[in-house]
Amino acid sequence: MRNVQRQRGFFEIDAALGVFILAAVLATIVVAATAINRSSEVQADRRAALRLAERALLEPEALPDDAGVTFADLGQTGDGRRWVEATATVNEQSASLVAALSEVPR
Numbered sequence: 001m002r003n004v005q006r007q008r009g010f011f012e013i014d015a016a017l018g019v020f021i022l023a024a025v026l027a028t029i030v031v032a033a034t035a036i037n038r039s040s041e042v043q044a045d046r047r048a049a050l051r052l053a054e055r056a057l058l059e060p061e062a063l064p065d066d067a068g069v070t071f072a073d074l075g076q077t078g079d080g081r082r083w084v085e086a087t088a089t090v091n092e093q094s095a096s097l098v099a100a101l102s103e104v105p106r
Helices: 002-058
Strands: 069-076 082-090 093-101
Touching: 002 069, 002 082, 002 093
Parallel strands: none
Antiparallel strands: 069 082, 082 093
16 A cells, blocks of 8 residues: 555656646747747848838839938949938838939938
């Protein structure tokens, strides 16, 4: 009888340890999945900002006034054009592109 109780005690300890390990693994998976999701959202916003900056340099007149794009004049090139930096921001993620243009957009 005493031997059966000892075995039952070891079984209960093993079962509790197994549940604890399972909970720790599940918590790790949830944290990793959340981080991956957030990272993909940030990358999508950065790509959108890069596309917006590119569009701003190619077609500045097509942008609405609240597009979230700023232009900076970086100086003159050797052939009379201007170096222009377009910085676009989408959901707190920004991207900048530099191009030589005939004039600085608004």
